[in-house]
Amino acid sequence: MTTSIKQLPDIEQVLSGNGACGGCPATMALRIVGKALGPNAIMLLTPSCSVASMGMTPRLGYNWPCINICFATAGSSASGITHALEIMQEKGRLQGELPTVFTWVGDGGTYDIGFQALSAAAERNDNMIFFCYNNEAYSNTGVQRSGATPRGSYTTTTPSGKRQQKKNMALLMLEHNIPYVATATVAYPGDLYDKVAKAKSISGMKYIEILAPCYLGWQFDMPETVQMSRMAVRSGAWLLWEAENGKISFNKPSASIINGKKDAAPVDEYLMKQGRFNRLLKGPDAAQRIAEIQGDIDREIAFMRERAQITI
Amino acid sequence: MKSVTKAYRPISWPTKGAGGDTGSWRVRRPVVNTQICNKCQICWVFCPEAVIDRNEITIDYRYCKGCGVCATECPTGAISMEKEE
Secondary structure (H helix, E strand, C coil): CCCCHHHCCCCCCECCCCCCCCCCHHHHHHHHHHHHHCCCEEEEECCCHHHHHCCCCCEECECCCEEECCHHHHHHHHHHHHHHHHHHHHCCCCCCCCCEEEEEEEHHHHHHCCHHHHHHHHHHCCCEEEEEEECCCEHHHCCECCCCCCCCCCECCECCCCCCCCCCHHHHHHCCCCCEEEEEECCCHHHHHHHHHHHHHCCCEEEEEEECCCHHHHCCCHHHHHHHHHHHHHCCCCCCEEEECCEEEECCCHHHHHCCCCCCCCHHHHHHCCHHHHCCCCCCCHHHHHHHHHHHHHHHHHHHHHHCCCCC | CCCCCHHHCCCCEECCCCCCCHHHHCCEEEEECCCCCCCCCHHHHHCCCCCECCCCCCECCCCCCCCCHHHHHCCCCCEEEEECC
16 A cells, blocks of 8 residues: 555655755655655765755755765765664664665766666665666756667757667666665655655665656656656556565556556657657657657566566 | 764755745746645645645745646646746
């Protein structure tokens, strides 16, 4: 049973008046994450929009101890802090419950630049939660292509649309045999809250990826952030699932798409609302481009359906 | 705060308004019609800025950036975006 909105706790870890854009999906998601993690946590940030959102020194927009680190070192820095905390507890210099160590990293710091440190941390199974808020481009530097950018999407470095498919990063992390992997998005806050609360209770490496539709990068209207996130799930372009000890289970509403009870909505409406696809879907090859994107989504759904059958 | 030794003191402390009075960024202001509002708290959960009071459904205009997510998500249409004067 998913936690309802009225059951969410009052605690606010993202403070009003931070430096994020209006309608930012990253702070939207981080608020829900904060409700699940509570104040006893240490946050690590690599260069991303969330670092800019912290505000100006000597003020801080997040109510956690925050550490800004190099782009490629999210996994290794979090490992170091976890080990230090464990040793401090062993020596009696730290009393009470250990703080949760978590990283708040964009898709560039996870898919591309930070991947080797993340992979190594996952292989060591260090006790941390790795959050990736995925806005499908390097939005902080002005929207460049990343490993998470889907096929056919406009970015400043792919002016005629990206020609390659995006990676399935959550599945890659699952193949590291870590205790918990999950995907979530901002339109389903109860689902996100449950996943973070579950990850907090498990020891070892946890990976949670949150789809965060950035209105500047995706080029849609600012108030439609949550709608876009919902459309991504309903069209099957983003699947909500979690895997505990390697067993994949799908969450509503992706579960009904996977088990065939409900067809995924056609991808056209989702694409046409976003300027990053829309601007390239005006020429004579529009139908072929849409078919390619739809093909990627169908293949991903079929693959994940079969992958979930493997429970060994 | 005083128990932290100087060498380990952080540079920044959590404060509201770390980006300044962000209410000045606003172009349109959300206004809640309390007669239609059924206090479902959907606006509160989706507000990226945490400026909506959960129980009273009032908005802190000092920091509200006027993104309009609350007005779009409101199921009863109780929040309208009005022009800033």
